[in-house]
Amino acid sequence: MDTILVINSGSSSIKYQVIALPGDARPVRGVLEGIGGTRAQLTHACDGRVPQVRTVDAPDHATGLDRIFALLGDPALTGTLRLRAVGHRIVHGGGAFTGPVRLDDAAIAALEALRTLAPLHNAANLAGIRAARIHLPGTPQVAVFDTAFHHDLPETARLYALPLDLQRRLGIRRYGFHGLSHQAVMLATARHLGQAAETLKLVSLHLGNGASACAIRHGRSVDTSMGYTALEGLVMGSRCGDLDPALPGLIAEVERLSGTQLSDLLNRQSGLLGLCGDNDMRRIETRMAAGDSDARRAFDLFCHRARQYVGAYFAVLGGIDALVFTGGIGEHSAAVRAAVCADLGALGLAVDPVRNATPGDGTRVISPPDTGCKILVVPADEESMIARATYDCLDGAPP
Ligand code: ADP
Numbered sequence: 001m002d003t004i005l006v007i008n009s010g011s012s013s014i015k016y017q018v019i020a021l022p023g024d025a026r027p028v029r030g031v032l033e034g035i036g037g038t039r040a041q042l043t044h045a046c047d048g049r050v051p052q053v054r055t056v057d058a059p060d061h062a063t064g065l066d067r068i069f070a071l072l073g074d075p076a077l078t079g080t081l082r083l084r085a086v087g088h089r090i091v092h093g094g095g096a097f098t099g100p101v102r103l104d105d106a107a108i109a110a111l112e113a114l115r116t117l118a119p120l121h122n123a124a125n126l127a128g129i130r131a132a133r134i135h136l137p138g139t140p141q142v143a144v145f146d147t148a149f150h151h152d153l154p155e156t157a158r159l160y161a162l163p164l165d166l167q168r169r170l171g172i173r174r175y176g177f178h179g180l181s182h183q184a185v186m187l188a189t190a191r192h193l194g195q196a197a198e199t200l201k202l203v204s205l206h207l208g209n210g211a212s213a214c215a216i217r218h219g220r221s222v223d224t225s226m227g228y229t230a231l232e233g234l235v236m237g238s239r240c241g242d243l244d245p246a247l248p249g250l251i252a253e254v255e256r257l258s259g260t261q262l263s264d265l266l267n268r269q270s271g272l273l274g275l276c277g278d279n280d281m282r283r284i285e286t287r288m289a290a291g292d293s294d295a296r297r298a299f300d301l302f303c304h305r306a307r308q309y310v311g312a313y314f315a316v317l318g319g320i321d322a323l324v325f326t327g328g329i330g331e332h333s334a335a336v337r338a339a340v341c342a343d344l345g346a347l348g349l350a351v352d353p354v355r356n357a358t359p360g361d362g363t364r365v366i367s368p369p370d371t372g373c374k375i376l377v378v379p380a381d382e383e384s385m386i387a388r389a390t391y392d393c394l395d396g397a398p399p
Contacts, residue, residue: 003027003081004387005072005136008089009128011120012036014064016072018081019387026383027081028072032056032064040064044071061124065131073135085140086132087390089180089382091121091230093145095171100148100389103129103141111143117175118229142390149179150214150221157223157316174232176224178206180382182214183221185324187385188378192363193322201317203310206380207336208327209237209279213306215313223316225309231266234309235302237279240270242305272298281329281336303339310340314347322374323349331379332359337366341375348373 001020008015012035018028030044040058045051052071058064072078088103094114101107108129115122125143132141158173167173185204190197202216211234215223225233225241235241243266252262273279275298278287287295314320329336334356341351352368360377367375 001025001027001080001082002084004390005083005086005132006089006383006386006390007086007128007132008382008386009061009065009124011124014061014068014124014128015383016068017383017387018072018083019383021387021391024384024387028077030068030071032058032068034058035061035064042067042071044068046077061127062131065128065135069131069135083136083139085142085390085394086136087142087144087386088125088128088132089146089386090125090143091146091177092118092175093143093147093151094175095173097143097145098148098151100142100144100393102393103143107143121230140394142393144180144386144389146177146179147175149183150174150176150224152220153224154222160227172228174224174227175229176212176214176221177226177230178210178212178214178224179221180385181206181326181380182212182216182224184381184385185326185378186216186219188363188381189322189324189376192365192376192378193374195321200322201320203313203317203320203323205306205310205323205325205330205340206327207234207306207325207330207333208380210239211236211241211306211327211329213309213313215316217317223313233305235275235298235305236271238268238271238273240266240274272302275301281333285333285335299336299339303336306336306340307344310344310349311347319348320373322376324376324378326378326380328380331377337375337377349375351375 003018003020006017006019014032016030017026019026027047032040032042034040035058038057039055042056043051043053056067058067092114094117096110111126129141159167182204186197186202189202190200197219204214204216206212210230213225213234214221231239233241248262272284276284276294278284284295284299288299310323325337337356338351341349350368350371351366356366363376363378365374365376
């Protein structure tokens with residue numbers, strides 16, 4: 001079978017999958033978590049074999065990737081998988097990359113230059129590219145961008161109300177992120193509803209550790225909650241999301257924080273974590289059930305902000321055909337979904353309590369059968385988007 005190796009090299013974990021095209025089978029999948037220490041956990045699963053979980057030394061991404069490629073180089077595997085290409089998820093494509101690109105020296109140099117826009121993410125992404133070039137020389141490499149789905153946001157959603165010449169001079173714009181996820185959500189929803197994506201108006205809520213909302217009209221992103229960086233918008237695991245723009249400067253002055261310390265405060269010490277000491281929604285729900293008021297407050301703020309965006313994007317789109325939940329929290333937390341959608345009958349949105357509480361693996365509708373505006377849960381699957389985009393970049397007919 002023809003396969004694509006998809007590498008999603010993130011700031012603290014590396015996910016990888018071998019995906020067969022056409023057909024979308026996943027003969028190999030794995031994840032390395034806890035990079036940066038001697039006790040990283042590598043989970044590797046291959047069709048027909050017992051999954052392996054092992055503790056490995058992975059002080060940095062390069063070492064972690066060496067461990068992963070050692071497993072992928074197993075001759076018993078490589079004999080059966082005809083690896084056509086490697087597809088890399090790249091978080092920030094800046095203004096230069098508006099679609100998937102074959103990686104040659106010039107493209108890699110251009111990506112290196114974008115590092116400052118998303119220092120944590122793009123550095124990890126580049127480590128994945130470097131490792132794949134070393135371990136699979138001669139295999140085509142393709143970069144697929146999280147920002148690409150949003151690259152042609154309408155000007156009203158793309159610009160800030162800052163002096164125009166300043167924005168132009170500094171390349172400031174709202175880029176938006178999670179584009180691969182929002183695009184996958186759009187395609188899965190269209191398939192599930194039996195309609196073309198080009199006929200649908202959707203609000204997609206990607207609720208995970210990182211979280212963003214996207215307004216999608218007829219196949220295109222027309223607004224999204226993350227902006228120049230992935231800090232704007234919803235309340236996240238440890239990121240604050242929307243703030244009064246005067247606050248960071250004020251806090252830095254009063255608390256005497258450097259730029260790095262301020263960035264750390266807003267990105268790593270805020271959000272759910274800053275509000276209640278936990279960034280894991282499962283633990284927050286458990287604490288809430290035990291009557292913990294800090295956990296309840298964090299949960300309420302998280303859901304309140306998501307509701308605000310649903311309402312805002314309903315207005316941006318002039319009504320919607322479906323609201324879609326994805327990401328770890330969006331897929332698994334019935335309580336969050338119920339809270340985000342509570343009392344939205346005036347917008348034609350209602351959650352069916354039984355459907356919402358019934359766990360499921362695939363795409364499913366959680367609104368009552370007779371409602372015009374559907375609410376769906378779609379499992380996040382950025383990897384299939386990356387595999388398809390990678391295949392489409394190769395010479396020869398796509399499957
Ligand atoms: P990332 O942005 O790192 O990819 P994920 O999409 O994996 O994050 O989402 C992680 C979040 O999903 C965590 O807050 C986790 O608690 C939450 N989550 C996972 N499973 C459940 C569940 N069954 N109920 C509630 N929250 C869950």
